Amino acid sequence: MSPAIVIIAAAAVSLFRIVPLACDGDRLIVAGAGVLRLADGVSCAGIVPGRAIAVALDDAGRATPQRLSSDALPTAKIPRTAYVLAPAVERDADETTLVTSTIDVLVPARTPPSDDIYLSTERTSWSPAEVRMDRVDARHFRLALRLHRGARVAFRVTRGSYGTTERDAARTLPPAHIAVGEPDAHITVVIPAWADID
Amino acid sequence: MRAAPACVVFAACAVLLPGAASARASVSLDGGTVVFFSDTLALIARDGATLTLADGTRARADAAYIDLKTDRAVLAGHARVVRGSEAVSADAIALELDGDRVDLLDASTGVSHTTRRLGAATAAEFDAERFAFPDVDDRSAFIRSRHATITPHADVRFKPAAFPTSIGGLPVPSYLYTYATGAGFGATSLAGATFDQPYGLFGTQTSLTALHARWEDGPGPAVALQQQVVSGDDAYAAVSLDQPLRGYSVHGFNAYRRLGTRYSAEADASGTIYGTVMHGALTAAFGAAGGRMDYTRTTAGASSYTASLRTPDEPLPGGLTWRLTGSTGFDAQRGGLLFELPDAHNYSTVWRKGIDLFVATPVVRVPFGATLATTVDAARTWYAFPHTFDTLSATATASRAFSKKVTLFAGYQSTWSADIYPGTQTLFYPTPITPLLLPDGTPYYGYAAFTGARTFRSQNVDLQVTPDPNTAYRLSVVHTSDFPQFDGFGRPVWEVRGDVRFRPFPNIGLDVGRAYDFAWGGTRWQPRWSFAITP
Numbered sequence: 001m002s003p004a005i006v007i008i009a010a011a012a013v014s015l016f017r018i019v020p021l022a023c024d025g026d027r028l029i030v031a032g033a034g035v036l037r038l039a040d041g042v043s044c045a046g047i048v049p050g051r052a053i054a055v056a057l058d059d060a061g062r063a064t065p066q067r068l069s070s071d072a073l074p075t076a077k078i079p080r081t082a083y084v085l086a087p088a089v090e091r092d093a094d095e096t097t098l099v100t101s102t103i104d105v106l107v108p109a110r111t112p113p114s115d116d117i118y119l120s121t122e123r124t125s126w127s128p129a130e131v132r133m134d135r136v137d138a139r140h141f142r143l144a145l146r147l148h149r150g151a152r153v154a155f156r157v158t159r160g161s162y163g164t165t166e167r168d169a170a171r172t173l174p175p176a177h178i179a180v181g182e183p184d185a186h187i188t189v190v191i192p193a194w195a196d197i198d
Numbered sequence: 199m200r201a202a203p204a205c206v207v208f209a210a211c212a213v214l215l216p217g218a219a220s221a222r223a224s225v226s227l228d229g230g231t232v233v234f235f236s237d238t239l240a241l242i243a244r245d246g247a248t249l250t251l252a253d254g255t256r257a258r259a260d261a262a263y264i265d266l267k268t269d270r271a272v273l274a275g276h277a278r279v280v281r282g283s284e285a286v287s288a289d290a291i292a293l294e295l296d297g298d299r300v301d302l303l304d305a306s307t308g309v310s311h312t313t314r315r316l317g318a319a320t321a322a323e324f325d326a327e328r329f330a331f332p333d334v335d336d337r338s339a340f341i342r343s344r345h346a347t348i349t350p351h352a353d354v355r356f357k358p359a360a361f362p363t364s365i366g367g368l369p370v371p372s373y374l375y376t377y378a379t380g381a382g383f384g385a386t387s388l389a390g391a392t393f394d395q396p397y398g399l400f401g402t403q404t405s406l407t408a409l410h411a412r413w414e415d416g417p418g419p420a421v422a423l424q425q426q427v428v429s430g431d432d433a434y435a436a437v438s439l440d441q442p443l444r445g446y447s448v449h450g451f452n453a454y455r456r457l458g459t460r461y462s463a464e465a466d467a468s469g470t471i472y473g474t475v476m477h478g479a480l481t482a483a484f485g486a487a488g489g490r491m492d493y494t495r496t497t498a499g500a501s502s503y504t505a506s507l508r509t510p511d512e513p514l515p516g517g518l519t520w521r522l523t524g525s526t527g528f529d530a531q532r533g534g535l536l537f538e539l540p541d542a543h544n545y546s547t548v549w550r551k552g553i554d555l556f557v558a559t560p561v562v563r564v565p566f567g568a569t570l571a572t573t574v575d576a577a578r579t580w581y582a583f584p585h586t587f588d589t590l591s592a593t594a595t596a597s598r599a600f601s602k603k604v605t606l607f608a609g610y611q612s613t614w615s616a617d618i619y620p621g622t623q624t625l626f627y628p629t630p631i632t633p634l635l636l637p638d639g640t641p642y643y644g645y646a647a648f649t650g651a652r653t654f655r656s657q658n659v660d661l662q663v664t665p666d667p668n669t670a671y672r673l674s675v676v677h678t679s680d681f682p683q684f685d686g687f688g689r690p691v692w693e694v695r696g697d698v699r700f701r702p703f704p705n706i707g708l709d710v711g712r713a714y715d716f717a718w719g720g721t722r723w724q725p726r727w728s729f730a731i732t733p
Contacts, residue, residue, distance in 0.1 A: 019333045021274040022260075022289030027305035029289050031333065033326035035305055049275030050244055050261025052333040075333075095238055095332040100667055109511075109519065109558030109573055113595045113609050114658065114676075122377045123236045123340075123733040125396045125408065126384030131732050132699060132709055134664050135607060137561050138571035138595035144667035146701075150332060151237035152267055154379040162386045162452075170483035171490070172462045173381040173454065175431050181237060198481075198490055198508060198523075 014056045017072035017094060023047050028055070028063055032075040036063040036082055052096070057082050098146045101185040103177075105133060105141045105157050110197050112159075117141040120165070121155045122176075128158040128165065151181030157191055167193045225295050225348040226250045227264060232346050233339035234354065236705075236733045239266035239377055240332055241346055241354070249273065251295065255281040255314060259291070263331045266377060269295040269350050272331050284316035292328040295350055301328050337362065338704040340733050341373065352378045352403040363703040374398030376406055382434020387450030387466065388422050389440065391415070393729050396424075404428050410440075415726075417442035432456045446471045460484070473497040486510030492527075499532025517560035526551040536583060538626050545583060552579035568598040584622070589615040607660040617650040626650065637686040638720025648682045654689070655679045668701040686719025697728075707732035 019031035023044030028036045036055065038044060039062040047053060047065060054072040055063040061082035066072075074094050105117055117133045124130045133141040147153060154176035157166045168174040169192040177189050230245025240263065243249075247262035249271060260275030270292065273279070277291040279300065288302035293314070301311045302319055310319035336342075343356035359373035376383060376398055383406060388394070393413040400407040410422040420442035428434045435453040449469040456462045460483045467476040477494045487510050495501040504527035511519040528549045529535055534542030554577040561571040575591040591613040599605045619626050627650045633641035658676040665671075676693040683689060695713040702708060711728035718724065 017333060019274075019331045021272070021303065021329060021331055022276070022305070024289055024305045027289075029303060029305060031329065031331035033290075033303060033324065033329035035303075048244070048260070050242065050263065050331060095235070095240065096335040096338075098338075109571070110556065113573075113593045113611060114656075120384055122379060122383075124731070125376050125398065125406075127394065127396070127730070128384065128386075129730055131707070132670075132697070132730075134662060134670055135597070135605070135660075136599075137569045137597040139561055146667050147237045148235055148334070148338070150240075151235075152239070153237050156381070156384060161390045162384060163390075165384065169486070170460055170462075171481040171488060172456045172459075173431055175381070176379045198488065198506070 015054050015066060015069065015072045016057070016075060016078050017052055017054055017068065018075050018078075019052050020047050020049050022049055028065075030055075030075060034075070034078060034082070036061075036078075038062065039064040052094075095148045095150045097149045099149050099181050099183045099185065101145045101147050101151075101153075101179045101181055101187075103133075103143045103145060103155070103179055104136075104186070104188040105143075106188065106190045107139050107141065108191060108193060108197075109139065111139065111191075111194070112197075113138060115159045115164075118158050118160050119143060119155045120158050121153050123153065126156070128162045129160045145179055147179065147181035149181050149183075151179075153179045153181075155179060157189060159194060163196050165195045166191045167195055169193070171198065224252060225264075225350065227262060227346045227348065228344065229262065230344070231336070232343045232356070233334070233336050234341040234343070234346070234356065234375070235334060235338070236340040236375070238332070238334075240264070240334065241266065241348070242332075242334060242336075243346075247273065251314075253281070253314065255279060255316075257291065257293070261331075264295070264348070266348065266350075266354070269297075270328070271295060272329055274331055279316060281314065281316050286312060286316050286319060290329055290331075295348070301325070303329055340705045341375065349402060352376065353398065353401040353406075355398075355401075361706065363706060374401050374408075376401055378403060378406075378428070380404075380428040380434070381431040382426055382428030382436070382454070385426060385428075385434045385436045385452055385454065386424065387436040387438040387452035387468075388412075388424060389414070389448060389450070389468070391420070392727065395731065412440070413729075414442060417445035419443045420445075449474075501530045503527045511558075514557070517562075518557060520555065520557045523554040523556070524552070525554075539622075549582040550579050552577060564596070566598065568596050570594065570596045584620045586618045587615065588618065589613060603664050605662045607658075607662065609656075609658045609660075611654075611656050613652075613654045615652050619650070623649060634687070636684065636719065640685050640720075642682075642684045642687055644684060645682050645687070651681075653679075653681045656689075668699075668707065670697075670699040672697045690715035690718040690724075692716040692718075701732075705733060 021029040026038050028038050042064050052068055054066040054068045056066050057063055118129045119131045120126050120128045121130055133143040136142050156176055158164050171193055179187055227243050227249050229243025229247040232243045234241050243262045247259050249257040249262055257273050257279040259273035259277040263272045273291045278287045279291055288304040290303040292301040298313045303309050309322050309324045311322040312319040341356050342360045342362050345357045347355045353374055353376040356373045358369055358371050360369040391412040391414045395411045396408040398408045406426045408424050412420040412422055414420050422438055422440040424438035426436045433455040438450040440448040451467040453465045462481050464479045474497045479492045482489045489507045491505045493503045504525055506523055506525035508523040509521055511521050514520055528547050530547040534546055535548050536542050536545045556575045558573045559571055561569050564570045572594045577589045579587040593611045595609045597607045629646050633643050634645040636642055656678045660674040663671045674695040678689045678691055680688050693715050697711040699709045709730040713726045715724040
């Protein structure tokens with residue numbers, strides 16, 4: 001590997017995506033609660049709390065603000081040596097990325113075969129026909145939701161109207177299911193019955 | 199709605215909703231910009247954020263983040279919290295909207311915590327999670343605003359509100375976003391509509407008043423007002439008034455209450471200029487078996503009652519399952535139910551009993567890489583008057599995936615039913631003296647062969663293509679072959695339908711459907727639309 005490539009690779013791995021909580025003199029406080037030192041001669045001016053930037057770390061763990069690039073590493077990857085107060089949280093607070101959360105729904109055999117299956121979520125005030133699911137086979141439906149990382153979407157399953165909302169095994173209204181915005185998140189929901197089909 | 203049904207509605211509300219609590223105090227958030235993300239329930243204020251809590255606590259910072267899932271706020275940059283004569287400042291401050299804890303993070307003094315009374319701060323163990331401030335892309339926000347009023351665990355009102363897209367934002371003076379998950383917030387007493395967009399007017403943790411902009415099949419555009427009162431997942435009541443721009447208004451009522459782990463009660467009513475229909479039901483679970491009672495009454499003097507018991511889904515060899523349902527009840531009509539009889543007044547109430555056997559196969563693999571699932575349902579109802587009603591239904595659904603993105607489905611459904619009146623069949627199904635005339639004036643001579651036995655058969659083929667998670671195409675062709683059925687009488691013989699689900703903007707998705715009924719009732723085709731907006 002040539003020296004130039006080594007330098008580029010080193011620069012790439014030292015870039016971290018952070019959200020400044022505050023800038024104060026030679027301190028840069030970032031989301032995840034770590035506190036970074038700014039490199040000598042580097043000013044906090046122009047850094048807006050709450051708006052993401054990238055920082056590069058030198059060997060002493062001092063940070064230099066950089067232009068934000070899409071390949072910047074998350075805050076949680078910042079090495080411990082860079083912190084003055086405490087390490088960052090393990091949970092990456094980067095919610096710019098969209099992840100796919102897959103929902104599988106298994107419907108009872110009495111479901112009319114020509115009916116579509118829908119998700120109803122709080123996002124539309126529980127519209128009973130908010131998102132039509134894709135059919136996998138006669139009794140299996142699937143929807144791949146694109147959610148922001150960290151999302152937590154409550155949903156119920158319907159056949160397109162409130163009168164056809166899912167019921168639990170005791171035929172009472174079940175609590176909402178939760179789809180989470182994590183990479184490759186997956187939830188399987190088994191519908192025991194519908195409101196209109198016992 | 200008449201006085202008596204209205205009294206029933208209000209009495210049911212009072213009985214069904216003992217747990218409805220009053221609204222909690224609200225929190226307001228102001229900023230140069232306030233953006234909201236509907237899936238993460240994140241509110242972020244920038245360019246000078248001001249947070250005002252119900253107890254008079256005020257906070258200011260360069261930016262602020264509120265996590266509505268946890269009722270947690272993080273104030274970032276020159277953060278200062280003031281309550282009465284007390285104040286604290288730090289580089290970042292985390293506080294709970296509902297709780298008492300206040301955490302301070304300052305580069306010079308480290309981490310400390312205090313309470314909402316803002317007494318002297320004491321050094322604290324570091325809890326980094328409490329200061330997490332998400333990195334978000336404002337361009338994919340669902341709502342952009344400058345002022346948000348939060349009712350914890352219930353809703354957020356934005357003033358003004360814009361729904362940003364890549365070609366601009368649709369502004370409205372005020373928008374109420376409800377994120378409460380109680381089952382009753384999804385309940386409605388409105389009839390189904392081709393399009394229904396609610397617009398929240400007032401909301402609390404236990405109630406929502408909403409205006410609905412609707413497009414209804416038949417009347418067309420309509421405006422409806424609905425009030426929901428909710429007690430978690432355990433009870434709700436919804437009352438609505440639906441007023442089409444052309445046509446008559448419809449009053450609706452719907453209520454539900456869970457009665458322990460095994461029972462639930464429901465009531466609903468719908469009133470028009472033609473009268474009111476009221477319905478009540480009680481469901482019960484006995485292990486995997488269950489029962490249900492339904493009673494329906496109309497102001498026109500009709501009523502019906504059905505009590506049913508069902509077995510669990512019992513296994514059969516090969517993965518098949520069966521279930522038996524038995525029922526009993528009555529149908530009644532003031533002045534006589536069987537109006538075809540000369541002494542109809544003697545039959546104002548007719549009792550019945552019935553039995554239903556349902557058998558289902560599992561989804562099994564069949565040749566050519568396809569899967570197949572079938573069901574068979576047979577039922578007979580005996581009436582106190584010499585009359586039986588039989589139905590026999592069968593369905594089969596096959597699917598074949600050609601790739602992860604392309605799947606073909608084929609279905610067959612058939613239902614045969616027969617009304618049998620021993621000795622009086624011709625009285626209830628007389629041969630027409632003149633041919634039945636259809637909507638376009640065509641005589642339907644074949645109708646003379648209809649003596650109480652009906653057949654409904656349909657075959658469908660659907661092609662589904664899902665190139666990516668945000669996009670799906672579906673083309674469906676349905677053919678029906680029924681009796682009686684002819685040129686506008688009964689179901690259309692051919693229907694073609696296309697649906698597409700796509701996301702034109704990062705924060706807005708659309709689901710548009712178009713269907714055509716071909717050569718039916720004197721028309722070349724009859725188009726229908728369906729339309730839905732998704733965040």
